[in-house]
Amino acid sequence: FNQSARIFENKEGMELYIHLRPSAQDVLVETIKIPITQKDTTISKLKELILEQLEKKNDGNKIYTIKGLNSTRHYESSLPDEAFVVSYFATPFQADVFCDIGVAIDVTKHVKPIDAPIILEERKKPIIKRVEEPDEDAHLAFVTVTAYSFYESGKKYVKVIIPFPGIMSHPKDKIKSRFKRRTFTIKVLDYKGKNWKFTVPKLQCRIVPGKCYWSFKSNDISVTLVKEKEDDNWWSLFKKKTVMEISSDEQEGDRQQQYRM
Numbered sequence: 001f002n003q004s005a006r007i008f009e010n011k012e013g014m015e016l017y018i019h020l021r022p023s024a025q026d027v028l029v030e031t032i033k034i035p036i037t038q039k040d041t042t043i044s045k046l047k048e049l050i051l052e053q054l055e056k057k058n059d060g061n062k063i064y065t066i067k068g069l070n071s072t073r074h075y076e077s078s079l080p081d082e083a084f085v086v087s088y089f090a091t092p093f094q095a096d097v098f099c100d101i102g103v104a105i106d107v108t109k110h111v112k113p114i115d116a117p118i119i120l121e122e123r124k125k126p127i128i129k130r131v132e133e134p135d136e137d138a139h140l141a142f143v144t145v146t147a148y149s150f151y152e153s154g155k156k157y158v159k160v161i162i163p164f165p166g167i168m169s170h171p172k173d174k175i176k177s178r179f180k181r182r183t184f185t186i187k188v189l190d191y192k193g194k195n196w197k198f199t200v201p202k203l204q205c206r207i208v209p210g211k212c213y214w215s216f217k218s219n220d221i222s223v224t225l226v227k228e229k230e231d232d233n234w235w236s237l238f239k240k241k242t243v244m245e246i247s248s249d250e251q252e253g254d255r256q257q258q259y260r261m
Contacts, residue, residue: 014089017149018050018097030236031150036085043069043088044081050099057235067100096149137176137187137195145186145198150237155230158207160223160237162186162198168216175221179209181228182239186214186221204239205232 020030032053034046047066054064068078071088078100079088089095150160164170167188174189182203188196206228214223227234 014086014095015151016046016085016089016095016097017151018053018099019149020099020101022101022103030238031148032235033151039084039086041085042081043079043083043085046085046097047081053235054101061106063104063106065102065104067102069100070098071096072098137189140189140195142187142195142197145196148198148237150234152234153224156227158225158227158234158237160225161217162221162223163219164188164191164196164221165219167191167219167221175214177212177214177223179207179212179225181206181209184209184212184223184225186223188221200238202239204234204236205229 014036016034016036018032018034020032032050034049034053036046047069050066051064054062058064070079089097145162148160148162150158153159170188170191174191176185176187176189178185183200184203184207185197185199203225208226208228211226212224214221216222
């Protein structure tokens with residue numbers, strides 16, 4: 001286990017942040033957190049733990065397979081099943097794992113359809129449309145940032161880490177943020193000759209926009225999201241909108257939005 005085994009001598013263990021992406025695609029679709037408490041946990045066992053988490057969210061007809069695990073975002077040979085997790089991830093605080101997954105549909109199983117009367121009742125709710133403030137950067141071209149990691153920090157906060165090497169020397173007035181109850185955007189202007197943007201169109205749960213902020217963390221931008229409800233389960237950063245779902249922000253006319261320097 002070499003020196004990485006020392007993590008477990010103080011019974012600290014580690015937490016792995018598993019970034020899921022469709023096989024052969026460099027797009028992160030979800031991040032899940034898995035605690036590792038045994039120093040002899042193998043990569044094979046880690047795969048079992050990941051599949052267990054995926055099965056908890058299975059709507060009944062999905063078949064999940066793990067195509068490979070890597071310690072970096074770049075595509076490499078998958079980590080060997082017999083290897084120990086601590087051999088590759090030696091930090092007691094946070095370790096990022098990139099997991100290539102395959103998803104197939106079991107056509108022999110049928111998911112129970114949503115009750116139509118409930119949908120119709122939901123659609124009767126009034127929709128309050130808000131007037132969006134003009135985007136002063138609409139004329140600029142942006143590169144979309146896809147690399148990130150996130151984790152829950154205590155009961156009140158969610159931390160999002162966005163890698164930007166050398167960002168601490170970048171002018172703060174060229175970094176903009178916008179927070180709303182179910183979405184946020186970070187813009188970095190003139191970084192290495194380009195403009196960059198990281199956006200979460202719909203967060204897993206609601207936040208308190210006026211209390212959220214960003215800061216520098218080494219070679220990263222660290223975003224602190226303040227939960228609206230402490231007991232919310234942030235098993236993912238992004239939430240996908242389901243068929244016929246009406247955005248809660250649209251229903252309540254959420255006007256808490258602004259870009260802040």
